[in-house]
Amino acid sequence: LNLPPRVEGRIRLGVMGGTFDPIHHGHLVAASEVAAVLDLDEVVFVPTGKPWQKAGARVVTDAEHRYLMTVVATASNPQFTVSRVDIDRGGLTYTIDTLKDLSEQRPNADLFFITGADAMSQIMTWKDADKLWELAYFVGVTRPGHELELPPIANTSKAALLEVPALAISSTDVRDRAAEGMPVWYLVPDGVVQYINKYDLYTRCDETGDGHL
Ligand code: ATP
Ligand code: MG
DSSP, rough: OOOOOOTTEEEEEEEEEEEETTTTTHHHHHHHHHHHHOOEEEEEEEEEEGGGGGGGTTTTHHHHHHHHHHHHHTTTTTEEOOOOHHHOOOEEEEEHHHHHHHHHHHEEEEEEEEEHHHHHHTTSSSSTTTHHHHHHHEEOOOTTTBBOOOOTTTOTTEEEOOOOOOOOOHHHHHHHHHHOOOBTTTTBOHHHHHHHHHHHTTOOSSSSSSOOO
């Protein structure tokens, strides 16, 4: 792993961006594994405002629900925190803005952006992709069903790949299961199951007619 060594006085901060609709154990295992292997001090989960990749594709659950489920899921881990930067900025979420805001809020932190293999391959399409490397290191993690490789544009001195325990869980699958009345226990933390039930999330009818909520 070609990653920077620990610097005295600097915090090593993992950044896990996502829609988290809802957060599941795949996200949590990935964050925990990267934190351990890269010796991170903290991982901040950053629920998106409106994800641009998903604009128009389907109705994303209200940001406050996604934020609160992320808080519930991470509350018991002293290394995990949640940031509202993307939600409070409003508009579509671009990773460059997330990293700029976090580096302003946390000037003593070195940022390690954590992304699954599927999202990693979209890196070329990210806004201001060339400037991302100045703001963070990028850690791509394995995800079942997706090839893990650095996109050609990747600055290889600022990016690394890491195998994490494979959990074939996706938020899409969790939503579909909830809509069908199938159990989501053990795919998401218990508190998230209870939150989904409390607010009756993911039981609305299919709005686009594509079989997904
Ligand atoms: P959706 O099905 O709605 O796209 P998702 O399960 O892909 O949801 P996201 O919120 O889109 O979850 O993902 C946030 C980040 O977590 C992305 O970088 C994604 O690649 C990564 N990720 C999601 N699920 C896993 C998993 N099971 N293993 C490793 N990484 C994951
Ligand atoms: Mg996804």
